[in-house]
Amino acid sequence: MSVGRFLIKTINNFMSVIKHKGQRVGIFIDTQNVYHSAKNLYGARVNFGQVVKDALDGRVLIRATAYVITTESGDEKNFFDALTKVGITTKTKNLQIFAGGSKKGDWDVAMAIDAISLSPKLDAVILVTGDGDFIPLVEYLKVTEGCQVELVSFGKSTSSRLIETVDDFIDLDKNPSKYLIGQGHRR
Numbered sequence: 001m002s003v004g005r006f007l008i009k010t011i012n013n014f015m016s017v018i019k020h021k022g023q024r025v026g027i028f029i030d031t032q033n034v035y036h037s038a039k040n041l042y043g044a045r046v047n048f049g050q051v052v053k054d055a056l057d058g059r060v061l062i063r064a065t066a067y068v069i070t071t072e073s074g075d076e077k078n079f080f081d082a083l084t085k086v087g088i089t090t091k092t093k094n095l096q097i098f099a100g101g102s103k104k105g106d107w108d109v110a111m112a113i114d115a116i117s118l119s120p121k122l123d124a125v126i127l128v129t130g131d132g133d134f135i136p137l138v139e140y141l142k143v144t145e146g147c148q149v150e151l152v153s154f155g156k157s158t159s160s161r162l163i164e165t166v167d168d169f170i171d172l173d174k175n176p177s178k179y180l181i182g183q184g185h186r187r
Contacts, residue, residue, distance in 0.1 A: 017168040018148060019057055023123045027052055027064040028115050029088065030107065030129030037130055037157040041173075044180040049086035051179055055126045055152045055170060062121055064088045065114060067107035112137045119145040126150045127166075132159025138166055 029048065038046045052064050066088050070076055080090050091114075093107065108131065115125050115137060125141050127134055130153040141147040148167045155163070155171035163169050172179045 017150070019059060019124075021058055021060075023059040024062050024121060025056055025059045025124045025126060026062050026115065026118050026122045027055055027088075027126045027128065028111050029064070029066040030111060030127070030131060030134075031066045031068045032107070033129045033131050034153060037154040038180060041154055041156055042176055042180055044176075044182050047179050047181050048083060048088060051128060051152055051172070052086065052088060054178075055128070055150065059124070061087070063118060065111075066090050067111050068092050069107075070094050108133055115141065116145070119147050122147055124148040124150060126152060128152045130154060130158030130162070132162045135159070135162055135165050138162070142167070 029051075031048075034046050034051075038044050048066065052061075064087060066083050068076065068080065068083075068090050070092050071094075076092075080092070083090050091107070091110065111129075112134065115127070119125060119141055125147045127138070127149065129151070138149045138151075141149050149165075150168040150170070151158070151162060151166040152170040153172060154176075155169075155173045158171075
């Protein structure tokens with residue numbers, strides 16, 4: 001373990017999570033990551049409105065942004081409308097299809113830049129993802145920006161190192177029926 005990781009882990013052990021009504025919160029949703037987790041684990045879709053409500057926990061929402069991929073068919077319009085209806089801003093980009101047939105729809109860098117850009121106006125940053133690639137972002141937000149960083153995702157498909165790095169973790173697997181729509185409940 002590097003000295004930096006050791007210090008972060010040590011600081012985390014001494015810090016308790018602070019949640020109060022005046023706390024300014026930004027929520028950043030890795031939509032594809034959470035969508036695929038719900039689909040693969042439960043055969044269901046995510047109730048993003050409930051996820052945001054529980055993550056926010058009565059605090060002041062500065063911004064909630066979902067990073068989403070659009071396809072050529074445009075079937076996502078109803079989904080985007082539903083996100084907007086519950087107060088979630090959507091940022092979209094087209095699915096990239098490469099010559100060999102592989103597909104890519106990655107928002108990680110833009111999501112990290114948005115979190116860093118907004119962090120001076122936030123007390124807490126909430127990431128809705130299970131992707132361990134966000135560990136450097138978490139470390140930066142905590143150490144450099146002084147933000148509390150919280151994580152919301154399905155624990156079964158979340159990087160254990162990411163969970164260890166954040167200040168608080170809401171495991172959607174603890175009560176999946178609360179956070180899912182149309183579940184086939186696989187498990």
